[in-house]
């Protein structure tokens with residue numbers, strides 16, 4: 110069998126609702142793109158994948174990498190992954206764009222293998238450790254959280270730059286002790302180690318399942334300080350590419366939970382290795398899914414079904430309705446758990462006509478001139494990632 114062609118399917122994805130994405134107006138509304146890839150073979154079998162890590166740019170990377178794959182036997186996934194990685198030598202080799210492109214192509218190769226062998230991808234990855242995957246969704250208010258709990262969710266993430274401690278305290282008080290809560294601080298550069306430590310210590314009594322990116326992800330020395338000074342479990346890794354990208358966080362024990370993004374960590378081939386490295390360091394895996402589409406979500410479910418240290422999967426429960434129109438099958442979510450599908454390969458196909466009806470128009474956050482709310486001059490939103498420290502007492506104590 111030989112690979113004959115690779116096609117990309119880029120689309121404008123619509124935005125998660127404000128309640129699902131952010132209650133503070135700091136939103137990526139309208140900026141999400143999803144990039145799907147299809148790998149065709151001379152046997153008539155096709156494989157499907159999804160790329161994240163800046164989808165509009167990743168599309169060009171996929172088209173560049175197509176020359177590496179066309180004419181090759183899709184069975185030899187590891188070899189082809191190494192060929193693709195080597196081909197990126199002249200482009201820096203690391204980074205989420207290149208690994209995003211490889212992620213979708215690698216995913217498609219696993220899909221092909223599953224279809225050829227008439228077995229689900231989870232079976233190729235080692236078989237089922239579990240038949241359903243616990244998921245968490247997002248809430249910034251008690252009402253949002255209660256709505257998710259009413260729909261069966263047992264784990265909810267809150268956070269952001271505005272009063273994360275207050276949100277955690279409110280959710281804990283409203284939902285009780287039986288719901289797992291998480292906080293994502295998004296690692297803004299102005300959140301230094303001293304403040305992150307103070308914040309995490311305030312959160313200790315509320316027992317979050319984890320606190321995510323307590324400092325900037327590049328600030329490994331600061332992360333070490335936080336790690337050594339607080340008892341809350343720490344999570345990070347969504348902005349990292351590949352096994353080598355995740356290596357330091359894992360081997361130096363800087364996190365308790367590693368969060369590779371299914372669409373930009375380099376594909377199932379890399380995810381499986383990251384999980385194994387994490388397992389050897391007693392670290393759990395909770396894949397990031399921030400702007401991902403439904404194909405990558407299916408891949409994440411297959412992946413988490415097959416590894417022992419799967420903690421939980423991020424999921425936008427209140428996502429854009431079009432997410433369910435893109436695919437031929439939807440994931441079944443029962444009591445906050447996703448049922449692992451048993452169809453061959455990833456077990457899905459895309460609706461190409463629906464995707465064509467939603468062409469990509471832009472893939473970055475809205476500027477203020479578009480009325481999106483982000484970066485509004487004079488507001489907290491203007492300087493989410495570069496503001497000088499201010500209001501420290503309010504930030505670090507319950508306001």
Ligand SMILES: [Mg+2]
Pocket residue numbers: 293295321322347
């Ligand atoms: Mg995050």
